[in-house]
Amino acid sequence: MIWADRLQRIDNRILYVTLAVAVAIPVFVRVRMPIPPTIETLGAYEAVENVPPGKLVMVQSTWDAGTIGECEGQCHAVIEHLMRRGQPFVIWTSNPASPPFYNRIIEAAARRHGRVYGRDWVDFGYKVPGGALAFGVQSMARDFPGYMKSDVRGTPVTQIPALRHVRNATDFALIVTIGYNPIGEFIQFVQSVYGTKVVFGIAAINSTTTYSYIDSKQIVGMLVGARGGAEYEMLVKRPGRGVQIIMAQSFGHLLIIVLVVVANVSALAQRRLSRGAQA
């Protein structure tokens, strides 16, 4: 069975190029697919939808260039939803590379919906190093103005209109984290202590073990990778990066399934052949 041998020895580089071609198809051909929301995405959407008017939301973003594919759609959809509803929010990060990415999305959404900095959103930028999140999250949950002190523009928290009455984590109706990893500190030190609701936006790879937090009601919703972003974008009726990626991903996944089947069939055939030769 020469074909089995050949299939087992396909040059990796051919596979890489084939994959690149497969995921590029939606660039050239308009593809439409249904993207129904899963319960975890619906949970996230409803959590934002149910925030009482005027109540603050905290967004913590840690995604950057390396995770645009997974997280940009999530950030785009959540910010669009908040801006459309006119829900005031604060945003901060524990990754110094993140602000340029989320600010691009926020500024575009603010222009679309006529929102004003300081009243509709406040950016605190890079406030806590990733390694000190446990300390930082606890401190800001206990005394938000005392820990944050001032926003990225240097305005003290007490002088920012949207934050005049903020004291601690109970003044936030919802916390949404968007990044590669789930930020467990918000469960350990905020949700369990102050009862503030938490939504995770994370890379698909990290979702498997995070589902248990939905079951235990420690989080109210979760956006899983580009899929979660795409589903949320469809819910807010503004398709963007998430939908783009998920379309391309479908072609990539189809190719991988075909390759896995072909590789296994050829490996079995090869094994049978070698057993036959030994007999």
Place this chain on the structure above:
Amino acid sequence: MEHATWTGATLLLVLCGAILARIVAARRGRPVFIRRIAGLDHLDDALGRATEMGKPIVFSPGFGDLGQMSTYAGLACLEYAVRRAARFGLRVIVPVAGATMFPVAQDVARDACIAEGKPELYDANDVLYLSGDQNAFAAAVTGIMEREKVGAAFYFGSYGFESLLLAETGQRIGAIQVAATDSFFQVPFFIAACDYTIFGEELYAASAYISREPTMLGSLSGQDFGKVVVAALLIAGIVAATVAQFNGASSGAFNALVGLLGR
């Protein structure tokens, strides 16, 4: 909860008490049994194969820093690997991701060579501080593996997404690879690309087994007691929940148990 509750404090005391008691017992010389982890045999095999091929090996003690227990487990295994390698006269390249880890890894490698009576085998340039950035670290380690054509690669410690980049490169260059990590998300990549993978708490068991360090042995044994306590609690809860389902919501045992743990 902001402060410890009675239930939480009692649970902590029982679990920590068991660990401390076992550590004290182990330190006093009481034998502590830890079963051998199968992956350790593969570590020895990989070193032997690298010696036959006459190629250097890479041993990465993880992407974690000195605050993570997995790093210490990785360092204990690093010492074991360097000692074994020194016996065979093998060159060991140790890429390090954390600045604080760098001198510690250097010390471990140097001491291991000295302990084997071969201090000349230690080369300070083979313990490399690369970067604390995952992408940069992965790019650097894969580059080294390609250039040095390493015969075996060992990944012992905590890892992030760089795991697959490292392991796939190792597989492509034909290195024998053994991974041991408590980073559960990375285990599948190591399983797919390495010859053997030690996962979860097995990493700690492996390092305790190798080092025979009483603190590590006692701690592992105490944790096993903790697992029995948690398993008993879970079984009691499951039974109470089942009884509650049959009796309707009025089951006192279930409500009492949940109330106790939630208090």
Place this chain on the structure above:
Amino acid sequence: MTGWLPHPVSPFSYQGLTIWLGAVATLAIFSFLFRENRAYRFAEHTLLGLGIGFGVATTITDIIIPKWWNPLTEGWGQGHWGMVALALTELLLGLLWYGLYHRRTVWLSRIVMGLSIGAGAGLAFKAEINDKLPQIIASFKSPYVPAAEATAFNNPVSNTVFVVVMLAVLSYFFFSVEQRHPVLRTSSRIGRVFLMLTFGVFFSNAIMTRMSVFIERVWFLLTQWLRMGA
């Protein structure tokens, strides 16, 4: 996106130049898939340098200056000697880390290392209790659930699988006994099978994540750099 044929963005504008640099760096990194080469090595070293440089710069501008230098100078200027003393103590403790780099001073670093590990462990106690206790309570699942009360996360099949998997996996991680007893051995083997299944799920989710990252780069090259597309 303006056509099927590539017509790259002009590099003679700030945005165009940024896109060109991004495209060249992406191609250099992708070239590793073909073979290890100089372009990849250049990109690798650039990335290393950028990573370290960016990390150092942001640590100074976003952490050291606002969290240490500003309180120190403000305290000094306003005569708040408590703030000054605190900042100087922080400096002293921070400098102790550098004891690591010499054999004679390594003991100094152990003081701060001990403090860090102690504080970390103390936080971990609280974190683990707050994180795991609700999950332990949520694990009290009944294998019997009346049809009227069944939900996506609470139904007889899910609950039975959950209970079996949880106890089997727990038994796999017992190290202080030789797993010879038939019950423990069987349970441990079932645990390992389920762990492998879980790793399969991890793996497929990982493919999804990696694919998203790859797609984003391919789309960047095609649509932003080469300006192709329908």
